[in-house]
Amino acid sequence: CLEMAYSDKVLICRDCGISFTFTAGEQAFYASRGLLNQPTRCSSCRSSRKSGRALEEGGYVHYGAAASFGGRTPRQMHPAVCAECGEMTEVPFLPRGDKPVYCSECYNKIRERS
Incomplete structure (x- = not known):
């Protein structure tokens, strides 16, 4: 399991100055996507920054990735480790952290059982 090579890191947000945890799971996820830099902003500052950028674009119709979501912006996705398959x-x-999270394949298997 790749996650064993990582351990949680406490980082400081460059925007608000609050510390946040860059979890071992997130580090493994970043590595699996080829992302070399660790995050410099906490999740709430990242979200604020993303929504601010959308407003700066002036409400023009965009084609491409956003078009496939019917004009809606795609949901923000969060890295997680599947509680079933790891x-x-x-x-x-x-x-x-208080409830298990499953990948879609394991979630569907569990749903079929019940």
Whole structure:
């Protein structure tokens, strides 16, 4: 498992100055995507920055990636480790840690069982 090579790191957000945790799972996810730099902003500052950029674009119709979402912006995805198979996955919500998170394949298998 790749995650064993990583350990949680506490980083400081460059915008608000608050410390945030760059988890081992997130580090493994970044590495799997070929991302070499660690995040410099906490998740709330990243979200604020993304929504601010969308407003700066002036409401023009954009073709390409956004068009496939019917004009809506795609959901922000968050890295997580599947509680069933241990693989890295992305989920459309921020995992809280008190409930298991599953990749879509494991989620569908579990749903079929119940």
